[in-house]
Amino acid sequence: MLNIKIPEKEHGTRLDRCVRRLLGQLNQSLLEKFLRSGMILLDGKKAKSSTKVFYGQEINYSQKLSFDKPYQVKKISEYNETYYKNLFKKIFIKETSEYIAINKPSGLAVQGGSKQKFHVDDMLKCISTDDNSLKLVHRIDKDTSGLLLLAKENKVAKKFTSFFKDRKIIKTYLAIVSPCPTDDRGTIDLPLSKSFTKDYQRMSVDQNMGKRAISEYKVLDKVGSRVALVALFPKTGRTHQLRVHLEYINAPIVGDNKYRGLSEVFMSSHNLPEHKKLSQIKWIPNNIKNLQLHAYSIRIPESETIIAEVSEDFKQNLKFLGLKLPKKLHDIFI
Incomplete structure (x- = not known):
């Protein structure tokens, strides 16, 4: 070897x-x-x-293995570098001696891939220096907006990684769901596994082969039984965990095109009391499928709580639906 x-x-x-x-x-x-x-x-x-x-x-x-060709690092274009530096200024939250916090917009992938023109990995290359190479310590989905922490040193990255692994960090998410959960507060403890179809893979509840996944939720505000603003705390970190768990209790996240649930109320013509049809809501201009899920805060053990404020679009969606965002959110699951 x-x-x-x-x-x-x-x-x-x-x-x-x-x-x-x-x-x-x-x-x-x-x-x-x-x-x-x-x-x-x-x-x-x-x-x-x-x-x-x-x-x-x-x-x-094994020395028997042969590789097609040496890996070549793709040079980031001057245009992309300028884009990333300007983006970083817009989404920057705060900086300490250990980390930098950013508020990732929906639609920006964290890791690169063949279909990803822009992603956080490349942005880090543009804003890092030879003496200070920033490292991701956790990830969120491409379509999820919100808080990301970037460690400044390896020892900090290792510390934060162990915090996440040992469930010492409390992450709070916000989601607009439709219809509302049956109960205003609860814990979803359902194992998840990957399932594959011809076109793509998705996560699903699997009582036999799945890995344990636990999510807590609390309804913060609601309009009848049609739509609600929900706070979420994923105690485990499985892929698409919150999206699958909410779909399973038939309270899928508005704009989730993969985990739609049973009713697909957000695509229907049902009227909300004293509101327009949900199908007329402009999540993004002419695009109803923008996922309404935001990584709002992270509480670090024996330290502070870092907050990523919701976007103006998210606020407008709440206003349109008549939902109110409480002032104190980060201590809901403490």
Whole structure:
């Protein structure tokens, strides 16, 4: 077996992406096969492609493997660099000696991919310096807006990663859902697993093979039984957890085109009391499918609570529906 140490710049990235950057291009299905068979190991042990790697670990790989071509870092264009720097100024929340907090807009992916023109990973390259390489310590979905923390050093990234892993951080989300949950407050404890269709993959409740997922929620305001503003606390961090759990209790998030629930009220012609039809709401100009989910706050153990205010569009949607945003939100689940 040949060995290569993971450099500092790869700290916190996915194993499959790290392999490609360090060793060269390899088809994803083949890479998965080599990981399962043990031809590629992480610190001498089998690991999944999605496993996060850390500075100082070793990738062990068989000398029989061949890679198509060395990985080449794509240079960020001058136009994109200017865009990212201006974007960072707009979404910047605060900076401490340990981290920077930003308010990610809906529609901006966190990680790059073949279909992503702009993403946070590239933005970090533009705003980082040789002495200060910013690192993501957690992620939110592309269509979810809100709070992201960027660690300034590896030791800070490791500390925050352990906080998330040990469930010491309290994250509060806000969502507009339709229809309202049956109960005004509750805990959803349902295991989730990935399921695949011909066109795409999605998460679903799976009592047999799923991983445990726990979400708390509280209704903050509602209009009859049609629509509500809900605060959410994901105690675990499964993919699309909040979206799947809300769909399961038939209170899907407005604008969620993947986890629509049973009623799809937001696409129907039902009238709200003293309101226009929900189908006439302009979430984004001429686009009703903008996901109404916002990562509002993070409470750090023995420290402060960081807040990312909701966007003007979100506020306008609340106003249109007659929903009110309470003043104190960050301590709901403490």
